[in-house]
Amino acid sequence: MTKKIIRIIAHTPSENVEAMRQSVIEGALSCNLQNIKILYSSPFNIAHGDLLQSDGIILGTTENFGYMNGALKDFFERIYYPCQGLMEGCPYMLFIRAGNDGAGAKKSVEAIASGLKWRKIQEPLICRGPWNTNFLISCEELGKKMALGLDVGIY
Secondary structure (H helix, E strand, O other): OOOEEEEEEEOOOOHHHHHHHHHHHHHHHHOOOOOEEEEEEOHHHOOHHHHOOOOEEEEEEEEEOOEEOHHHHHHHHHHHHHHOOOOOOOEEEEEEEEOOOOHHHHHHHHHHHHHOOOEEOOOOEEEEOOOOOHHHHHHHHHHHHHHHHHHHOOO
8 A cells, every 4th residue: 555645844043943843743743643654854854746745734934024934935936837737636635924013924834835735624823922942732623633644534
């Protein structure tokens, strides 16, 4: 049986955001599912060919100037046209580390994902305000949800 691939793509410019990404990864791995493979990378290190092999995507970004971070924007600029029409219905989730409200980062990612016709599994996880270790619990749950959903075939 071919394993389903969850691709986690997040720019982690700080220790806290790296911890969030790691919690997403640990959440997905904690399910110990034999049919799920977890791959993760920086947005700078992924090509559209790699992305096309994904069965589910988890995106992570910081809120920068009320928008997604530049690394994720660069990723979308490189993969958008090569992937357009080839990944329709691909399930995705998003987590945002926001110093403000995260609305601009959310809107910008959702607009591009909508253009690619990706399927949003849940409202984005926006971790707002001062650092809170509960962000890590929420990120872990995000990873679990994607892994379990892909494994049982609901995504």
